[in-house]
Amino acid sequence: MTLFAIALAACGGSGPPKNLNVGDIAPTFQTVRADGMAAHFPAAWTGQPVVIRFWADWCRFCAPEMKLLDQVAARHRAQRLAVIAINVGQDKKTVTAFMEKLGVGYPSLMDEQSKIAKSYGVVGLPTTFFVDAKGIVRGKIVGEADEALFERHIQALLQ
Structure with a gap:
């Protein structure tokens, strides 16, 4: 995780990543999905609670x-x-291959330069944020999680 933090800090921008906490407004961003479609957060998910999962294929969890x-x-x-x-x-090729193999029902967005991760204060993978329909961070998991922990965070998000 330390090497990831050093690499992330070196990927553009000045200073260390922001520390995004529960109660903060989730940063906005524009990027593309792995399928090439544009993705604008929060515009594309207006009025929806959103789970944002930061990942890489080398992350064993x-x-x-x-x-x-x-x-x-x-x-x-x-x-x-x-x-x-x-x-x-x-890169897109790596992400597309991984997501096709995984077979999950949600999209993967690209952050090749780690700018989005840095704006969210991600210093290790996986990191998961739970953002309410108003764009407020209501939960955060850094590192490994199980089904029960995901369920608790989602239940709290939906209340």
Whole structure:
């Protein structure tokens, strides 16, 4: 995780990553999805609670947890819960291959220069944010999580 923090700090911008906490407004961003479509946050998800998952294919917890998150989120789709995965520092070919193999029902967005991750204060992967329909961060998980932890955060987000 330390090497990731050093690499992230070196990827543009000045100073260390911002420390985004519960109660803060989630930073806005524009990027592209792995499928090439434009993605603007929060505009594309206006009025929806959103789980934002930062990941990379070398992260040993990311793949199994992304599948778990997909299963938990599927139980809450009727409540308009959205999940977006943001790949940190990898190219489109790598991201597309990984997501196709994984087979989850949510999109992956590109953050090849780690600018979005830095604006969210991500210093290790995986990192997950739970953002309410008004754009306020209501929960944050840094590191490994299980199904019960995802469920608790999503339940709290939807209340």
